[in-house]
Amino acid sequence: MSLAKTDPSLQRYSLWNRLNHWLVAISFVLLVLSGLPFFHPFFWSLTGLFGGPTMTRILHPWIGLFMAVMFVFLAISFFRESLMRRHDIQWLKQIRDVLSNRAERLPPVGKNNAGQKLVYWIMLGSIALLLITGVLIWQPVVGQAVPITLRRLASMGHAYVAFLAIITLIIHIYSGIWVKGSFQAMVRGRVSKAWARHHHNLWYEEEMEKERKYRNITMRNPDPTGEEPS
Amino acid sequence: MRGSQVNQQDIIARSATKVPSPQVRSGNVERVTKLIDVTRCIGCKACQVACSEWNDLRDEVGECVGVYDNPLDLTPDSWQVMRFNEFEDEQGNLEWLIRKDNCMHCADPGCLAACPAPGAIVQYANGIVDFNSEHCIGCGYCVTGCPFDVPRISEVDGKSYKCTLCSDRVFNGLEPACVKSCPTGSIMFGTREDMLDLADTRTDFLKSRGHENAGIYNPEGVDGTHVIYVLKHADRPQLYNDLPENPSISPMVSTWKGVAKPLASAAIGLAALTGFFHYVAAGPNEHGEEDEQAVRDDEAREREREHSQREEQP
Numbered sequence: 001m002s003l004a005k006t007d008p009s010l011q012r013y014s015l016w017n018r019l020n021h022w023l024v025a026i027s028f029v030l031l032v033l034s035g036l037p038f039f040h041p042f043f044w045s046l047t048g049l050f051g052g053p054t055m056t057r058i059l060h061p062w063i064g065l066f067m068a069v070m071f072v073f074l075a076i077s078f079f080r081e082s083l084m085r086r087h088d089i090q091w092l093k094q095i096r097d098v099l100s101n102r103a104e105r106l107p108p109v110g111k112n113n114a115g116q117k118l119v120y121w122i123m124l125g126s127i128a129l130l131l132i133t134g135v136l137i138w139q140p141v142v143g144q145a146v147p148i149t150l151r152r153l154a155s156m157g158h159a160y161v162a163f164l165a166i167i168t169l170i171i172h173i174y175s176g177i178w179v180k181g182s183f184q185a186m187v188r189g190r191v192s193k194a195w196a197r198h199h200h201n202l203w204y205e206e207e208m209e210k211e212r213k214y215r216n217i218t219m220r221n222p223d224p225t226g227e228e229p230s
Numbered sequence: 231m232r233g234s235q236v237n238q239q240d241i242i243a244r245s246a247t248k249v250p251s252p253q254v255r256s257g258n259v260e261r262v263t264k265l266i267d268v269t270r271c272i273g274c275k276a277c278q279v280a281c282s283e284w285n286d287l288r289d290e291v292g293e294c295v296g297v298y299d300n301p302l303d304l305t306p307d308s309w310q311v312m313r314f315n316e317f318e319d320e321q322g323n324l325e326w327l328i329r330k331d332n333c334m335h336c337a338d339p340g341c342l343a344a345c346p347a348p349g350a351i352v353q354y355a356n357g358i359v360d361f362n363s364e365h366c367i368g369c370g371y372c373v374t375g376c377p378f379d380v381p382r383i384s385e386v387d388g389k390s391y392k393c394t395l396c397s398d399r400v401f402n403g404l405e406p407a408c409v410k411s412c413p414t415g416s417i418m419f420g421t422r423e424d425m426l427d428l429a430d431t432r433t434d435f436l437k438s439r440g441h442e443n444a445g446i447y448n449p450e451g452v453d454g455t456h457v458i459y460v461l462k463h464a465d466r467p468q469l470y471n472d473l474p475e476n477p478s479i480s481p482m483v484s485t486w487k488g489v490a491k492p493l494a495s496a497a498i499g500l501a502a503l504t505g506f507f508h509y510v511a512a513g514p515n516e517h518g519e520e521d522e523q524a525v526r527d528d529e530a531r532e533r534e535r536e537h538s539q540r541e542e543q544p
Contacts, residue, residue: 038346038369040495041246053347054367054388099508101515139370140383149482151374155344156486163494167501174505180516193525198517208528215536 008192010207012111012185020074021186027067032166034060039159061138068131075124081111082121087202088114108201119172126165133158243353245345256355262400263357263425264409266330267432267460268470269444270416273298273312273328280411281310284396304331306384309393310408313471317463327463329470330408330417333380333393335359335456340479341392343487344375357422357456358397363389375487377452377477395456425458432460451478 013021034056036043050056087107091098091114097105098115112120136146136154146154176183181195196204240259241251282288289307292300298314310332317325339359342351350365351372361372361381368388372381381390396406404410405419418428429446436444445464448454459473467473 038371040491041248041346041348042492042495044246044348053365057367057369099512101512103515137370137374139368140385140388144370144383148374148379149480151370152480152482152486155371155374156482159486159491159494163498166498170498170501170505174502174508178505178509178512178515180514192517193528194517194521197525198521199515208532212532219536219540 008190008195010191010193010196011189012191012196013189015189017074017077018186018189020070020077023070024067024074027063027070028165028169030063031060031067032162032169034063035162039162057139061134061141064130064134068127071123071127075120078112078120082117084114084117085110088117092118103198108205109199109203110206111200111203113200115171115175119168122168123165126161126168129161130158130165133161238352238354240355241352242355243339243342244349245342245351246348251352253355259355261355261357261422262395262419262456263422264335264395264406264457265418265420265425265429265460266457267416267418267429268327268329269432269436269441269460269462270414271312271328271330272414272416273314273326274413275300275312276411276413277330277408277417278308278310278312280407281393282308284399284407285309285394304380304382304392306382306386306389306391309333309391315469315471317469325462327470329459329473331471332408332457333359333395334378334452335393335395336377337453337455338479340375340377340452340483341372341381342375343479344371344483346371354397356400358395358400359456360394360397361390361392363391366390375479375483377474377479422456429458429460433464436460436462447473449474449477451476 033046034050037045037047037053037056038060044053047053047056050059087109090107091109094106097103098113133154135142137151137158176186179199181191182199185191185195193204193207196207239252239254240256242253242256244251287307287309289301289305292302294300295302299311301308301311304311310330313329313331315327315329317327319325335358337357339351339353342353342359345351346369347365347367350362350367351359352362353359366389368383368390370383370390372390373379373383381392383390396404396408399406406417409417409419418425420428426446426448429448433444433446441462443465444460444462447459447461447464447467459467459470461467461470463469467475
């Protein structure tokens with residue numbers, strides 16, 4: 001892979017992960033914008049973005065279906081690195097230190113911190129529920145065939161779970177703005193070593209260990225092309 | 231007039247609308263009510279025909295499945311249907327209970343509460359709940375909200391339809407088409423006061439004839455309906471093809487559509503605002519020079535180690 005001169009050294013997200021993430025992200029934002037008008041009339045004018053109210057109603061489920069499929073891939077890719085560890089609990093207990101930028105007091109964390117892992121699990125749960133409840137009230141494809149009590153439950157559930165997902169999304173987006181370098185990481189896929197050391201110390205150590213092993217191998221079997229390991 | 235709500239300035243409730251609707255012309259408007267006296271119905275279905283006739287509805291001709299109900303259920307093209315039920319009373323007498331089923335025009339309409347499209351469902355000062363189908367988006371929420379399972383969504387245009395109580399006729403001083411066509415006087419129409427009065431008279435008459443359970447069906451759970459029944463078995467409305475005993479807007483619908491949503495909407499705005507102010511207060515979360523230095527130290531240490539390793543090698 002060719003690297004721009006400014007691209008930092010550590011690979012954090014592969015090209016596929018990034019494409020996958022942004023496909024989910026874009027469809028999620030479209031879903032929020034096309035779903036909010038049905039959540040509360042205050043947001044009704046957003047239907048104008050999708051070609052009118054009826055068109056918004058028609059498009060929303062299809063975007064949702066697309067996102068759910070894309071999210072399955074994302075969920076599989078990020079599953080292992082999203083499992084909660086003991087140090088994550090400690091990190092969460094010190095959420096005040098996190099929010100006050102007192103990084104020196106926090107336990108070192110791996111590739112993802114507990115906040116990112118929570119986003120993963122909340123989104124996994126919400127998107128599963130939104131998919132199920134959404135399909136149950138999907139007009140005219142499914143809706144008519146579903147018993148009325150189930151439709152009422154699904155309508156209510158869809159609204160409340162969507163609220164949870166939107167709040168999580170806002171926190172997720174804000175974190176990307178707040179933690180400098182993380183937005184760039186998801187766009188270009190790379191971070192600097194200093195960034196990794198500061199925000200994800202255990203992951204930094206792991207990556208350094210990998211580099212060390214790689215160099216040990218290349219030292220014993222020098223690469224005939226003479227290229228530096230990236 | 232038909233199909234348009236132009237110049238209707240007597241709208242007392244409007245779906246998905248949080249500001250007052252035009253209602254200045256409701257000063258002298260009296261609430262109307264259709265009274266269906268089930269005890270006088272002979273099941274001739276003239277009302278069904280009149281409804282289709284007036285409203286230009288031509289439902290597909292179905293098939294006879296061995297019962298009198300035809301069509302079997304309400305459809306987007308059949309806004310009312312006679313429900314036939316056989317009932318054997320305590321003395322072993324067979325009774326044929328026939329109920330004209332159509333929109334009840336609730337004073338507190340569940341469809342209107344559930345509808346997300348501004349102005350797709352309106353309630354006029356006279357109490358009629360009307361679908362302004364041009365604003366309908368076909369989401370089916372009205373079906374979810376209705377305690378009587380009345381609205382039906384058309385497969386042709388994706389819009390929701392139901393009985394209008396012939397709002398177009400009523401605005402022009404006429405009774406609904408079904409009322410006009412009824413040969414036995416089973417369907418009556420007038421001001422709410424008059425109809426409740428008439429229903430009382432009929433109930434008293436039925437009681438005097440020995441039907442002590444006769445009564446009026448005007449359910450309190452939806453603040454009363456603008457279509458009321460006189461039933462011989464008012465103590466057991468479910469005998470009449472499962473007419474709900476105590477209908478109200480489902481708590482699931484009110485939880486879904488109630489105060490929680492404006493609060494949640496505010497919370498969404500607040501969340502975004504909190505983020506912004508957190509940034510203002512705490513500033514960005516970024517690594518500093520000490521991290522850069524630490525990485526340089528790590529790398530120097532690494533080079534040193536490798537260097538010594540290389541020297542050790544033969």
